[in-house]
Amino acid sequence: MSSPIASTRFSFLDRSRTREGHDGPQALRDTVALAREVESLGYHRFWVSEHHSVPGVAGSAPTVLAAAVAAATSAIRVGTGGVMLPNHQPMVVAEQFGVLASLFPGRIDMGLGRSVGFTDGVRRALGHGKEDAEDFPGRLAELLGWIDGTQQAHPQVHARPAEGLRIPAYVLAIGEGAAVAAAAGLPLVIGDLRGREKVLRAIEVYRRDFRPSARAERPEVIVSGTVAVAGSAEAARRLLVPEAWAMAYARTHGSFPPLAPAEEIERRTMTAKERELYERGLDGHVHGTEEQVTEQLERAIEETGADEVLVTTSTYDREALVDSLRRLAGIAGLRR
DSSP: OOOGGGGOEEEEEEOOBOBTTBOHHHHHHHHHHHHHHHHHTTOSEEEEOOOSSOTTBOOOOHHHHHHHHHHHOSSSEEEESOEEGGGSOHHHHHHHHHHHHHHSTTOEEEEEEOOOOSSHHHHHHHTOOHHHHHTHHHHHHHHHHHHHTOOOSSTTOOOTTTTTOOOOEEEEESTTHHHHHHHHTOOEEEEOTTSHHHHHHHHHHHHHHOOOOSSOSSOOEEEEEOEEEOSSHHHHHHHHHHHHHHHHHHHHHSSOOOBOOHHHHHTOOOOHHHHHHHHHHHSSOEEESHHHHHHHHHHHHHHHTOSEEEEOOOOSOHHHHHHHHHHHHHHHTOOO
16 A cells, blocks of 8 residues: 555745844745755745744745745745735735736745734734634635636726736635635645644534635645654754744743754753743654654544645754755655
């Protein structure tokens, strides 16, 4: 029996995390450089994210960054994971993706999420509130209408050059968002792999309630999560250390620090709460040697029925990250 990995696409999402000694502008340049590496390894997509006023994350304008990534690569699909639709007017989002799809035909993905700014101050600065997230299905329908040319809310207004273009759309979801993707007849992007039971429940709802559409005839599931592969289990675990510490620090201090070297973090004296959160942050990820990761991925793909795995690994050591992605490409049999 062939491995389920062989029939599964693999892609990468980079959050443009800052690192000690590498500020925000450098993080964005690092994202573009990483996209070239990911393309050379044969991955299917390279996506970028949207965060506003988040210390430690430089990616605030995903369509702009996607344009830079697409210009620096030649074949890999490029998109957003995702544009947070409650933060933007749907017509403007349609126009931006229309420009991207016109400049890089056949390569642009429109990943869409429902999150809003994570503090009241950020939401006020963006001019949008939590109520905009509650209307995500309506905003999604309006956006698709601008692209399909079917929107009726604004007669004689057109989102050019997007109208009439085929721009694949994806819904990023946790929990109830799966129902939105199902009702819209769109592919679902869901994670992470650590919360397997919650993810499986959401995928079940999505597949049960999916309504075929002009954009997707059948359910399509992309599962996202951290995957770290190295020559030893310990080396793979150390790839997880910088992000685990950043998450623990954020939950105890209220802001994300730049990613730090694993050896520096391992020497830190942590409070009991920091240690608890840090250790928890290391648990449950797909990581290890090639043999160990193969086994873990096979189980994850079989349980979720995923069509694609979207890798979201963040770490300080970019050479080790590229090595991990190279090893994963070998496991998946990606072209070189």
